[in-house]
Amino acid sequence: MKMLIYAIYGNMLITVSLYFHLKWILKFSANLIYHIYMQVVFTGGRTQPGTTKPDEGERHPYSIIDCEPTREVILPSVIYIQKILRRRPFLIKNLENVMRRFLQSLELFEENERKKLAIFTALAFSQKLSGLPPETVFQPLLKDNLVSKGIVLSFITDFFKVYLVDNSLDDLISILKRGKMEENLLEFFPSAKRSAEGFSEHFAWVFPHSLLDSRMKSFLR
Numbered sequence: 710m711k712m713l714i715y716a717i718y719g720n721m722l723i724t725v726s727l728y729f730h731l732k733w734i735l736k737f738s739a740n741l742i743y744h745i746y747m748q749v750v751f752t753g754g755r756t757q758p759g760t761t762k763p764d765e766g767e768r769h770p771y772s773i774i775d776c777e778p779t780r781e782v783i784l785p786s787v788i789y790i791q792k793i794l795r796r797r798p799f800l801i802k803n804l805e806n807v808m809r810r811f812l813q814s815l816e817l818f819e820e821n822e823r824k825k826l827a828i829f830t831a832l833a834f835s836q837k838l839s840g841l842p843p844e845t846v847f848q849p850l851l852k853d854n855l856v857s858k859g860i861v862l863s864f865i866t867d868f869f870k871v872y873l874v875d876n877s878l879d880d881l882i883s884i885l886k887r888g889k890m891e892e893n894l895l896e897f898f899p900s901a902k903r904s905a906e907g908f909s910e911h912f913a914w915v916f917p918h919s920l921l922d923s924r925m926k927s928f929l930r
Contacts, residue, residue: 862911
């Protein structure tokens with residue numbers, strides 16, 4: 710397991726990697742166009758449509774995509790983005806657009822990169838990231854090609870796992886409702902598994918004591 714080394718930034722304890730990330734952003738912020746700001750945070754540079762790889766040129770090495778796929782490593786980046794959004798609230802739209810684009814293109818990411826995005830997304834809601842609407846996350850996932858390959862089910866499973874570390878089942882259900890998933894939860898499953906039995910079989914293994922609560926059955930229509 711990689712040891713995390715911490716530094717002080719202002720009055721906040723953060724990982725050293727995030728410290729250098731902050732210094733990089735501050736150094737180049739004058740030259741950053743705001744509409745690519747969140748692309749830099751996620752991938753280290755500007756990306757073009759149809760790809761998740763940054764353009765050629767200088768990029769910082771402490772992006773979310775380049776870090777380890779663990780809650781402990783990704784959480785400081787979420788906290789950092791929260792602080793940035795408090796200073797520049799207009800960037801929430803930029804964050805929405807970048808997340809929507811990446812989630813609609815999950816097949817372009819490697820498996821471990823998709824896990825990092827799922828962890829980030831769960832922590833964003835867990836930390837109540839300013840103004841991020843749940844439908845921004847859930848609705849782009851309902852693409853037939855992503856669902857049929859099982860990519861969406863894997864993503865949402867990682868999301869549930871991380872989110873439920875710090876939040877209750879009631880909190881999860883609230884997010885699903887706000888994301889307009891009241892009658893769409895089974896649509897995360899490939900057609901061969903799209904049934905109450907398939908749901909129970911999958912999530913009984915992942916969440917044997919909580920997710921199969923009777924309150925979740927209202928979503929299985």
